[in-house]
Amino acid sequence: MEEARLAVSRHAADLFWKHGVDGTSGDAIAEAAGLSKRTVWRYFRSKEACAEPLLLATELRFAAYLEAWPRSQSLEAYLLATMRAFVGDEQYVRDGVAAARLVAMLPKEPALRSAWLMACAQAEEQFVRVVAARTGRSPEEFDVRLCAATAMAALRLVDEEISSAAINGGRHFTLDELSGRIAAAIRVACTLPICDPVED
Template sequence: MGGEKQVLARLEVSRHACRLFWERGVADTSGDDIAAAAGVSTRTVWRYFRSKESCVEPLLARSADRFVAILHRWPHDLSLAEHLAAETLSQPVDPQEIADEISAMRIATMTESEPALRTAYLMVHDRMEHGFIPVVADRLNLEENDLTVRLCAAAVTGAFRVVDEDVSRAVIVEGEAVTQEQTLALIDRAIRDATNGRLGGPVPH
């Protein structure tokens, strides 16, 4: 239970850190500021995180982990587009998840000019890549350490990151309205293109 409580506590600190970075900028936000906003001691912040920029990782990881979980539930008889559409209907997002997604998109737009935030962002995607490997291995009927599996997992991660950055920029910076359906369609197309069609369709019998 203690582990779960700590995960939730780190996420709450992360939410405040992301908000402060967006409102004030990274340079003008200190560990003390993050601690005060989250209602914890500065010592607790440094116990949870290696740097102030790494405070964004738990919030960014929520979106990444949710997508990995969606792929782990991908049935063999469905295309990715069909599965994503079904997931949208069966797993609606709640208001907190929507708020977290917006905050994550804001951070994604900041990573272009903030190298330390970029490092945290890429670390989350590295974790995502490892999560994709069992899914790719299963759908290609190959061992997890097979080179093709690892290359496809890396390609899927890269595709997801490009879509995430493009959609985040469109919504947050350019003020465009991008629907969930449009985002999922982009993900489907990007993954098919990135893996040369190896992934995206149903698993052949």
């Protein structure tokens, strides 16, 4: 079910990238995904929303890995390690490129921006759990949610910057650069001390 939505999202992202959001119809998405229009509208509330699962997938896998973040490891070390693991996963890399393309077209496509922000908002939820786990506090606490929100804001900014530089600017990034910039931004943004090893 969630996997099916993601599959549709991959096709939608591809079409959005090739023809723009306005240039791709709901019918085209349905056809590319091999589904009836009706089913597509059952999966998504709107055309832009078709982009969400793909956008979310990248952030979510990221967050999912953070859930497994050992308390004894620093953010930098863990991030670099997980990103090394990621590049072995072909699907992940493909999704990452597709997502970056979408993010890179945000300035031109206001409709995509709302999908992007919605995806970030969902990923924020996941972050709340990570912060809660790492600080041993409740996900309801304001400070916990605040820390998750600022961390997510940092990740979003870095993502936007890197995606634009890579796609529009043709720049290249090494894994160390990528994980380093993400970690640095998150470290600065976090309002709770979660980035360094925590003792139990």
